[in-house]
Amino acid sequence: MSTRAKATAEDKTPEAVTEAQPKETEQQLCGKPHFLPALTHVTCTQPAPDPDLPPGTPDHQHQHLDGDALYIW
Numbered sequence: 001m002s003t004r005a006k007a008t009a010e011d012k013t014p015e016a017v018t019e020a021q022p023k024e025t026e027q028q029l030c031g032k033p034h035f036l037p038a039l040t041h042v043t044c045t046q047p048a049p050d051p052d053l054p055p056g057t058p059d060h061q062h063q064h065l066d067g068d069a070l071y072i073w
């Protein structure tokens with residue numbers, strides 16, 4: 001019978017996991033593909049720009065993190 005150390009392993013409060021995150025409304029991503037034809041599978045993972053921005057507002061800096069490689073364009 002092993003009674004030691006078992007209690008600590010299972011002594012996690014379930015609600016800390018289930019209720020830690022507020023219900024996320026679906027985050028719209030920018031999704032703009034990289035401008036290089038070879039990197040079109042690289043799409044921007046930044047939040048989509050606000051549609052209410054006035055015309056002529058420059059794009060945000062598109063980013064995509066692929067493992068250790070961070071693409072910025």
Ligand SMILES: [Zn+2]
Pocket residue numbers: 030031032044045046060061062063
């Ligand atoms: Zn973007």
